[in-house]
Amino acid sequence: MKWQDTYEAVIGLEVHAELKTKSKMFCGCKNDPFGAEKPNTYTCPVCLGMPGGLPVANKKAIEWTIRLGLATNCSINKFSKFDRKHYFYPDLAKGYQISQYDLPFCYEGFIETSQGRVELTRIHLEEDTGKLLHKTIDGEKVSLIDFNRGGVPLVEVVTEPDIKNGTQAKEYGKKLRQILRFLGIADCDMEQGGMRLEANISLRKKGETELPNYKVEVKNINSFRFLEAAIDFELDRQAEILEKGETPVQETRGWNSVKNKTFSQRTKEEAEDYRYFPDPDLPPLHFTDEYLEEIKKAVPKLPEEIAIEWSNKFSLDIEKSKELANVESEKVIVWLEEILNKLKEENLDPTLFINDYLNKKINISQEMNPSEVVKKFKELHQTENIDDSLLKEKIEKVFEENQDAVIKYKAGQKQVFGFLMGQVMKEIGKKVDPKLIRETIQKSLES
Amino acid sequence: MLNELTLAQTIKDLKNKKISHKELYADINKAIEKDNKNLNIYLSLDEKALEKAEKLLNTPLAGVPIAVKDNFCTYNTLTTASSKVLENFKPQFESTVTKRLQNAGGVIIGKTNMDAWAHGSSTETSDFGRTLNPRNPEHLPGGSSGGSAAAIAADMTIGAIGSETAGSIRQPAAWCGVVGLKPTYGRVSRYGVASMASSTDSPGPITKTVEDAAIIFNAIAGHDPLDGTSSAQTPPDLTKYLGTSVKGLKIGVIYQDIKGVEFANEKLMEQLKVFEKLGATVEKADAMDPHHAIGVYTVVQRAEVSSNLARYSGVRYKNDRSFFGDEAKRRQMLGTYTLSKGYAEKYYELAQKVRTMFIEDLKRLFKEYDVLIAPTSPVLAKKIGATEGEAMFGELEDMLVEASSIAGLPGINIPYYHDKETNLFLGMDIIAPMWREDLLIQAADAFEKNTDWNTWRKKS
Numbered sequence: 090m091k092w093q094d095t096y097e098a099v100i101g102l103e104v105h106a107e108l109k110t111k112s113k114m115f116c117g118c119k120n121d122p123f124g125a126e127k128p129n130t131y132t133c134p135v136c137l138g139m140p141g142g143l144p145v146a147n148k149k150a151i152e153w154t155i156r157l158g159l160a161t162n163c164s165i166n167k168f169s170k171f172d173r174k175h176y177f178y179p180d181l182a183k184g185y186q187i188s189q190y191d192l193p194f195c196y197e198g199f200i201e202t203s204q205g206r207v208e209l210t211r212i213h214l215e216e217d218t219g220k221l222l223h224k225t226i227d228g229e230k231v232s233l234i235d236f237n238r239g240g241v242p243l244v245e246v247v248t249e250p251d252i253k254n255g256t257q258a259k260e261y262g263k264k265l266r267q268i269l270r271f272l273g274i275a276d277c278d279m280e281q282g283g284m285r286l287e288a289n290i291s292l293r294k295k296g297e298t299e300l301p302n303y304k305v306e307v308k309n310i311n312s313f314r315f316l317e318a319a320i321d322f323e324l325d326r327q328a329e330i331l332e333k334g335e336t337p338v339q340e341t342r343g344w345n346s347v348k349n350k351t352f353s354q355r356t357k358e359e360a361e362d363y364r365y366f367p368d369p370d371l372p373p374l375h376f377t378d379e380y381l382e383e384i385k386k387a388v389p390k391l392p393e394e395i396a397i398e399w400s401n402k403f404s405l406d407i408e409k410s411k412e413l414a415n416v417e418s419e420k421v422i423v424w425l426e427e428i429l430n431k432l433k434e435e436n437l438d439p440t441l442f443i444n445d446y447l448n449k450k451i452n453i454s455q456e457m458n459p460s461e462v463v464k465k466f467k468e469l470h471q472t473e474n475i476d477d478s479l480l481k482e483k484i485e486k487v488f489e490e491n492q493d494a495v496i497k498y499k500a501g502q503k504q505v506f507g508f509l510m511g512q513v514m515k516e517i518g519k520k521v522d523p524k525l526i527r528e529t530i531q532k533s534l535e536s
Numbered sequence: 537m538l539n540e541l542t543l544a545q546t547i548k549d550l551k552n553k554k555i556s557h558k559e560l561y562a563d564i565n566k567a568i569e570k571d572n573k574n575l576n577i578y579l580s581l582d583e584k585a586l587e588k589a590e591k592l593l594n595t596p597l598a599g600v601p602i603a604v605k606d607n608f609c610t611y612n613t614l615t616t617a618s619s620k621v622l623e624n625f626k627p628q629f630e631s632t633v634t635k636r637l638q639n640a641g642g643v644i645i646g647k648t649n650m651d652a653w654a655h656g657s658s659t660e661t662s663d664f665g666r667t668l669n670p671r672n673p674e675h676l677p678g679g680s681s682g683g684s685a686a687a688i689a690a691d692m693t694i695g696a697i698g699s700e701t702a703g704s705i706r707q708p709a710a711w712c713g714v715v716g717l718k719p720t721y722g723r724v725s726r727y728g729v730a731s732m733a734s735s736t737d738s739p740g741p742i743t744k745t746v747e748d749a750a751i752i753f754n755a756i757a758g759h760d761p762l763d764g765t766s767s768a769q770t771p772p773d774l775t776k777y778l779g780t781s782v783k784g785l786k787i788g789v790i791y792q793d794i795k796g797v798e799f800a801n802e803k804l805m806e807q808l809k810v811f812e813k814l815g816a817t818v819e820k821a822d823a824m825d826p827h828h829a830i831g832v833y834t835v836v837q838r839a840e841v842s843s844n845l846a847r848y849s850g851v852r853y854k855n856d857r858s859f860f861g862d863e864a865k866r867r868q869m870l871g872t873y874t875l876s877k878g879y880a881e882k883y884y885e886l887a888q889k890v891r892t893m894f895i896e897d898l899k900r901l902f903k904e905y906d907v908l909i910a911p912t913s914p915v916l917a918k919k920i921g922a923t924e925g926e927a928m929f930g931e932l933e934d935m936l937v938e939a940s941s942i943a944g945l946p947g948i949n950i951p952y953y954h955d956k957e958t959n960l961f962l963g964m965d966i967i968a969p970m971w972r973e974d975l976l977i978q979a980a981d982a983f984e985k986n987t988d989w990n991t992w993r994k995k996s
Contacts, residue, residue, distance in 0.1 A: 134609075134629045135762075138847045140617065140730035141609050141631055145764040173843055175875075184846025234851075364875035366884060369735035369840055371764050 092328030096292040099301060100252035100320060101210075103287040104265055106275045107217060107241050108150050114216045114242035115144030115187060121237075123281050128222075128235035136240035138182030143370050146171065150242035151194065151374070152384055153274040154214040157244060158195025159388045160268055161209055165381055166192050170373040171214075174363040179232065180219040182239055188215035190365040200264050201393075204257040208249040217241040238282075244275070250289065250300065254324070255317035262286060262313050270417040271391060279311050286310040290323045292331060303339045307351055310344050319344040323351050389419050395426075403429050403439045413443050420455070427459040435463065442466050472522040480526070483516045484533050498534060506530070539563040539691040542992050543600060543748035546694050550598045557599055560694075561586040564601055564645065567692045575668045577686045579606050580614050581646035588643045595641025597755060603693035605684050606647040607654055608634050608739070609728040613644075617730045618662040619652040620859040621848045631728025632760045633697060633739045640755035645693055648683025652861050653845065654699060654732040656680050657707050657930035660923045661863040668920065671713055672959045675917040678708030679930070684742045685712040695752050696742040701733045702833050702941035703912075703934030705740050706949040710963025711917035713951045713991065715980070716742045717749040718937075720970050721944030722767040724753075725760030731844040733837040734765075736941050744992040746950065746981040750774035753973065769971060777977040783815030785979060788905030790823040791936055800911035800962050803953045807964070808909065810986050811979070821905060824897040828890055829938035830931045835874050835887035836942065842871025866927060895943045902969045907979050910936050912949045912965040916958060940967040948976040951989040961989070 113120050116135035125131055134142035155165055172190035193213035199206050219239035223232050246265060252258050266284060269275040277284035287308050291301040307323060310316045327337045342351040367373070390398075392414040400410040416422060432439050445451040451469055453462045488495050491512060494505045513526055538560045541549065549555040572578050582588075589599030604610065607617040609627035616622045634644060651661040659667040659682025667682045669675040670690035677686040681698025685708035688696050698705040700718040709716025717740045724739045731737060741752035757771035789808060792801055808818045845868055850856025860868070874883035901908060913933055923929040931938070940947050945967050953962040964983075968975040984990050 134627070134728070138852075139609070139627065139629070140607075140615070140622070140625070140847075141726065141728035143727050143731075143763050143765075145762065175843060175846060177846070177849060179849075179851050182847065182852075184849060185843055362877045364843075364872065364877075364880070366839060366843070366875055366880065369733075369765075370731075 092292075092325070092332070095295060096328055096331065097295050098253050098320075098324050099250045099291050099293055100254075100258060101250040101289045102248045102252060102258060102261065103289070104246045104262065105285045105287075106244050106246070106266075106269050106277055107283045108153055108244060108274050109276055110147055110149045110153070110242055112147060113240040114147050114150055114214070115240055116142075118240065120241050122220075122241055123278065123283070125237040128233070128237060130237060132236045132239070136182065137236055138184075144187060144368070146371055146374075147242060150214060153272070154194045154212060154244050155376075155381065155384050156272055156388055157246075157269065157274060158198060158212050159385055160272055160391060161195075161198040161200055161212070161246075161265075163195035163198030163209060163212060165195055165376065167376045167381070168192065168373065169194050169376070171368045171371045172365045173368045174215075174365055176361070176363060178218070180221050180234055180239070182219065182236060186215060186218065187368055187371070189213035200261060200268075202257050202260045202264065204253060204260070205251070207251045207257075207261045210247045210249050212244060212246050215243050215245060217243040255320035258288060258320050259313045259317040262316060267415070267417055268391060271389070271419060273419065282311065286313075286316050288316065288320055288323075290320060290327070291337070292324060292327050303336050305337060305339065306341045307344060308341055308354070315344050315346055318349060319351055322349065326351065392416060392422070395422055399426070399429065403433060405439060405443070409440060409443055412447060424455055424459065428462050431459050431463045432466070435467075437463070437466065441470070445469065471520060473519050475517065475519075475521045475525075480517070480521070480529055481533065484513055484530055487512045487516055488533070495534065537563045537567075537691070539567050539694070540992070541694065542744045543695045543751055544745070546600050547596075547598045547751075550593060550600070557586060557589045557593075561589065561601065564692060564694070567690060571670065571690055572692065575670055575673065575686060575690060576649055576665050577667055577670075577683050577690060577692055578603070578646040579616060579618065579649050579664055579683070582613070582644060585643050585645045592641040592643065597637070597641035597751075599641055599643055600694045601645035602637055602642040602752075603646055603648050603684050603687040603696040604634055604637075604644050605650050605681050605698050607650060607699060607730040607732075608647075608697065609730070610634050610644060610647065614647065615730075616647075616664070617653050618650045618664055619861065619864065620663040621855045621857075622730075622853055623663075623855065625853055627728070629728060632725035632762060633729070633756045636756045637697070637752075642695070642755065648681075648687055648696070650683055651680035651863070651930075653730065653841070653864050654680040654701060654704055655841070655863045655867055655930070656923065657703055657933040658918075658923045659683060659686075659708070660920070661861060663861050666920060669712060669917050669960070671961070672917070675919055675958070675960060676711065676922060678711035678913070678917060678933070680704040680708070681716075681742060682708045685709050685714055685716065688712065688714045688742055688744055695748055697739060697752070697756075698742045699729055699732075699737060699739045700941065701736045701738075701837060703930070703937040705738075705742060706912045706937050706947055706963070706965055707934055709742055709949040710912035710951070710961065710965075713954070713961030713963070714742060714744060715746055715749050715984075715990075716740070716949040717753060717973070717976065718941070718947045719753060719757060719973055720767075720946040722765050723757050723771060723946070723971070723973070725763040725766050727760055727762040731840075733840040734844060735836065735840060736944065745990060746948070746977060746984050747775070747778050749948065750778060750977050767971070772974050774973055774977045777974045778981045779985070780978050781815065782811060782979055782982045785811070785816040785907065785975075786905045787811055787816055787818045787979070788821030788901055788908045789818060789910065790821050790901070790908050791826060791910040792820050794826065794914075794936075797911055797914040797936070800914055803962060804909070804911055804964055807952045807983075807987070810983055814982055814986065816979075819905070821901055821908065823901060823908070824894055824939065826935045826939055829894060829942060830928075830935055832887045832890045832894065833938045833942055834870075834928075834931055835883045836891065838867050838871035839875050839884050840871070842868045842875065891942050894939045898939065898943050898945065899969075906968070907975050908967045910965055912937060912963040916955055916960040916962060937965055940965070945970060946973045946976055948980045950980045950984055952983070952987070954989060
């Protein structure tokens with residue numbers, strides 16, 4: 090018997106993404122941790138936590154966080170603030186992280202997946218930490234700190250425990266990444282740590298509605314494939330423990346992508362106390378309706394909505410339309426829509442184009458202007474005239490060179506027709522209406 | 537002696553070439569050489585001060601020496617906040633206040649001693665030894681800006697800068713018999729000042745006269761994009777309010793029935809008659825019991841301290857947390873406790889609620905009065921060693937100025953009584969609504985000019 094018959098998974102995700110604002114969250118330093126040539130180049134008294142260094146909030150980062158919230162159906166807290174979250178770690182310059190506690194910018198949103206809606210608990214804005222590098226210098230093991238990343242704006246998107254399996258988690262994660270990229274607010278480079286995934290995973294008996302009395306947190310996952318694998322592995326592992334009548338240990342685990350296993354990192358004896366309190370260096374924020382309306386105007390239509398529009402406007406199959414619109418920038422959407430419009434103007438088949446495009450049959454790039462694309466598309470399907478006698482001549486030549494095939498065909502092996510057809514087309518050397526060729530060959534064979 | 541000149545007079549005399557920088561700095565240095573060792577006022581001195589000053593004649597401050605409390609970051613110059621944790625710290629940046637002072641032509645002659653991290657009202661908690669009161673070295677100068685107030689009282693500088701969280705400018709000014717102006721919270725930038733309690737920290741001038749305070753205020757006040765809590769408002773030119781009439785000014789006198797303040801209150805009421813003679817009205821007014829302010833301030837300030845000092849972990853400044861003195865350790869422990877789960881509601885959040893009550897109470901009073909006055913400190917400067925075994929020393933000393941501090945209001949200390957036996961002073965605290973430093977200058981300047989308590993005015 091499979092565990093799925095007895096248990097159901099309770100999974101929530103916490104996703105961190107670095108916003109690509111020009112400057113850091115609370116100071117004027119350049120926000121380009123991956124582009125910096127040397128460690129600690131983009132630093133100042135504020136992000137280094139020097140005495141008297143004071144944070145000043147980055148307006149753009151706040152706007153972008155609200156934009157993300159509006160794009161994911163969230164409500165917005167019109168009164169909000171930043172709080173200090175205290176913990177010690179060498180990569181945390183001030184001994185606390187500026188984050189948001191009880192009044193995040195966005196709350197109660199959702200993202201749809203093919204396995205159902207994933208509710209978002211909250212989206213808040215905080216600052217990223219520095220990075221520790223463990224090295225051996227002159228034979229001595231040392232830890233170095235690079236603060237280029239310290240103070241980079243970081244959004245955290247937290248879901249309700251709505252996710253049922255690794256596949257759904259992966260789909261959710263990809264959708265969130267697409268939205269972040271589509272809004273133009275984050276690059277989400279997962280390998281570099283620009284987007285980081287954490288999953289809270291537990292199991293409960295089917296039919297139960299209470300949250301399980303334990304949860305396992307899998308941290309530092311840097312790809313969707315690993316996220317899916319880690320969740321699936323973890324569910325199997327926990328089911329096995331539960332089947333023995335035991336409760337899995339509440340702990341933080343990591344993912345070993347070589348062994349394809351999660352492994353225990355740290356058990357949490359008790360809940361951590363971060364001693365949150367409102368950051369007295371940052372005045373609370375009040376957003377007016379007008380201000381939020383302005384941000385709302387800047388939220389573009391997302392790919393799914395566009396797919397539905399296209400499907401109606403250009404009479405496309407909805408799945409095809411979704412597939413076409415599944416892109417990560419608004420620029421590409423604009424480009425594709427212009428192409429679709431031009432095709433329509435010229436009475437050309439958009440579905441044919443979409444197939445060519447998605448199957449990479451047509452050699453175009455997004456740098457090409459739409460008129461050029463349509464021209465290329467027409468060229469691809471354009472046929473040239475051929476003199477009837479010349480066509481017949483070419484067919485005769487192919488028949489002569491492939492007498493075996495002709496004999497086979499006449500003996501009833503109709504599948505060699507394709508081969509003959511191909512040979513003829515090759516012989517002609519230019520694009521001729523395939524229908525005409527087919528008919529002429531057939532006539533010749535039958536004669 | 538030129539070091540005994542007021543700031544206003546010094547600027548005038550320098551500009552008129554009546555005196556030279558060389559003569560001025562020679563007299564200042566003489567005073568420093570004579571007494572700095574035993575009074576322990578300056579932690580460090582700029583040997584190139586005169587050289588710098590001589591180039592600044594054509595600036596508003598004309599190259600006058602300014603003593604700065606050691607919690608202001610000064611470029612490449614030791615900035616310790618009187619703590620061993622930072623004993624080797626040379627900032628690679630400048631605080632906004634010291635930058636503006638220098639832009640206006642002030643010369644930072646040295647960094648002054650203070651209670652370590654500004655935790656205290658005595659300057660006894662400095663990790664580099666206590667400062668003595670120049671008016672009477674058997675007594676404390678008060679604190680935490682005790683070094684800056686003492687530097688003024690000892691004529692070891694012409695002007696000085698302190699910072700106040702709750703009393704740290706006004707109380708040492710009172711005990712040293714000098715003027716101390718705590719501007720409205722948000723009026724003067726906190727950028728580059730080692731944070732104590734971020735929600736009340738207010739840098740400000742400590743000077744010989746009210747006029748001097750107005751001049752320094754003009755140089756340092758105003759919006760700073762580097763401080764998110766700094767106000768965008770344009771500050772008033774305070775020198776405009778010097779010598780203006782107080783006729784019709786409504787003065788409320790608060791804290792008249794508080795135990796332990798009897799003597800200071802009695803002398804205060806006598807002196808306030810001066811205002812009545814000048815056409816102001818003086819009335820006793822009931823304010824919320826300042827004892828509650830001690831609780832509010834203690835909880836909020838310790839919480840913020842525990843957070844603000846978390847960065848001194850030993851990772852960057854070499855000296856780790858074991859280098860903190862007892863007072864800093866006590867405050868961090870108490871703050872950590874009050875912010876902990878299960879206690880935050882009981883202490884921190886409750887304190888913030890009572891804080892709002894104080895703000896409302898003062899707003900109510902300002903509907904009836906233009907300014908409020910009370911003694912700055914309940915008593916004359918206490919004797920050295922008075923803080924021993926008194927963990928709440930500062931809070932009790934600062935009780936009378938705490939309500940205005942937690943409400944962010946501006947206040948000024950001016951002397952109003954001189955005790956001949958001890959050569960010590962009592963100071964009054966005038967407070968005004970947010971952003972109304974003009975009223976403080978108006979009232980304080982009128983009092984100062986119509987009485988003999990100011991030792992520098994008497995001389996000139």
